[in-house]
Structures are given as structure tokens and as C-alpha cells.
Amino acid sequence: MAKTRWIAGALAVTATMLVAPAGADVVPGDKITEANVDKVKDLISPGLEWCIKHGFPMTITETKHVEWPRAYKEATEKYASQVKLSADGRVMENYVAGQPFPSPDVKDPQFVIKVMFNYDYGYVNGLDDTDLRNFDADTGAVADHGPLTVERHFLLDHFRRLFWTGRLYVDPKPEKPNPNGYRAQQGLYPILEPYDLKGVGALGNRYSSPDKQDDS
Known part of the structure; x- marks a missing residue:
């Protein structure tokens, strides 16, 4: 089993996209199809581009802030300051609960690794x-x-x-x-x-x- 999040059942996708402040001439409500996919080509993955070109439209929506559940947020605030990575970046030390690195610094040499640990330890419905x-x-x-x-x-x-x-x-x-x-x-x-x-x-x-x- 690959080290990705486990998924059971079918995935029904309603595609949405976060509108960047610059770089794409789109507004909420626009529908992206094979005819105009080039407008967002720099903001989407090659896989999503392939889907759109093969008849899978995408509607632009307003961005919105999604709050963490209270327990996950409180655990992050309580424990995140003590979490660190080993020198080689492979092991997370002193982790207890919540998101391990809520504010990673882009100048940190281990930034990308911390982002991936945040993904792997992100909130999952029914976490326990x-x-x-x-x-x-x-x-x-x-x-x-x-x-x-x-x-x-x-x-x-x-x-x-x-x-x-x-x-x-x-x-x-x-x-x-x-x-x-x-x-x-x-x-x-x-x-x-x-x-x-x-x-x-x-x-x-x-x-x-x-x-x-x-x-x-």
C-alpha cells in the first residue's frame, strides 16, 4: 500500500479552484472547459488540465477560509512549538497531536519536508x-x-x-x-x-x- 492517504470507495469530484490574486484572467462563476483551459494552465496540475481537455469542466468559485475543528486547532496551539525534525528530515520529534508545523518558513531548508508532514498529519474526519x-x-x-x-x-x-x-x-x-x-x-x-x-x-x-x- 503506497504511503499516501488511504481512500475507500469512489471519489466524486466537484472541481473548484482558488483564484490567485494575479496570473489568471478569471472571476468566480467562470466555467473552464477545453476551449479556454489555457487561461488557467499555469495554476493547475497537468492531470487536471488533461481532465478538462477531455470533457471535465471546472467552475471558478470564491476562495474561503476553512476553519480547523476546535480540538485539532487547540492541539496545534498547544503542541506545535515543541515539534522539530531530525537533521535528515525523516523523523518528527516531540509530536503529540494537531498540525506539527502550522507556520513553516519558506526560507527554512526543511520547508518542503514540513509541508509534507503537515499534509500527512492533517485533520481527517473521524480522526481517532x-x-x-x-x-x-x-x-x-x-x-x-x-x-x-x-x-x-x-x-x-x-x-x-x-x-x-x-x-x-x-x-x-x-x-x-x-x-x-x-x-x-x-x-x-x-x-x-x-x-x-x-x-x-x-x-x-x-x-x-x-x-x-x-x-x-
Whole structure:
């Protein structure tokens, strides 16, 4: 399992874009299509550009500030000042909970690494313990100049994710007794439909140490 955030189920995308103060001649309400994608080419990823050119429009919206949940914000304010990186940038030291580096300095040689740790330890809905039961999911792709094409429909019985560190809501906080050094564990099991995959499931362990690969 790659060291990215785990995703279960289908991702339905409503594309929006943050309007930069300069560099793009767009205003909220504008619709970006293959006909005018060059207007925002410097502000979007090559992947998103490809989607737009293949019939996936994007509507410009007003920027807005999204507040952190109270518990995550308070943990950041309480613990962030004590967090630092090892000399090689691979290990985060003294981390407890919240965002580790809320105000990274662009002149810091470890700036990019800190940004990535912020991403990896960003707030996740149900951060301590996610428990989903009996839900639907679809797989598919962006069609060439058409709507989302559903390839297969899935009915999934149970998805469970448990964070061992950075816990904000459920005791024990902020960390469960953790002799194995887990960051998180999760399971998706079993698949109920389609029938050729019925009974299949997956389990995964993520470790806090960068020297330990995920187990799955």
C-alpha cells in the first residue's frame, strides 16, 4: 500500500479552484472547459488540465477560509512549538497531536519536508476512529467528453480506521499504548457485491517510523 492517504470507495469530484490574486484572467462563476483551459494552465496540475481537455469542466468559485475543528486547532496551539525534525528530515520529534508545523518558513531548508508532514498529519474526519457500515461505492473514469463512467458498483460491509497517535476525541488521548509503533490501522471487509469478489477484504498497518513500510 503506497504511503499516501488511504481512500475507500469512489471519489466524486466537484472541481473548484482558488483564484490567485494575479496570473489568471478569471472571476468566480467562470466555467473552464477545453476551449479556454489555457487561461488557467499555469495554476493547475497537468492531470487536471488533461481532465478538462477531455470533457471535465471546472467552475471558478470564491476562495474561503476553512476553519480547523476546535480540538485539532487547540492541539496545534498547544503542541506545535515543541515539534522539530531530525537533521535528515525523516523523523518528527516531540509530536503529540494537531498540525506539527502550522507556520513553516519558506526560507527554512526543511520547508518542503514540513509541508509534507503537515499534509500527512492533517485533520481527517473521524480522526481517532472511523467506522462505516454497509455502504456503496463505484469505480469508474472520466469519459472522453462525457459524464463519469461507472465501471463497477460495490457494496462494502465494513470500513474501520483506528489512529494510535494524535488522538483528539476518544480516550486514551493523545496516544493509545503503542508497543508496535503504529500510526494507524485500517480494514475494509468484506465486499458483499459484486459476487465475483464477495468475501474479499483488506487490512493495513501504517507505522510512525519512516523505516517501516506499510503492512497490508
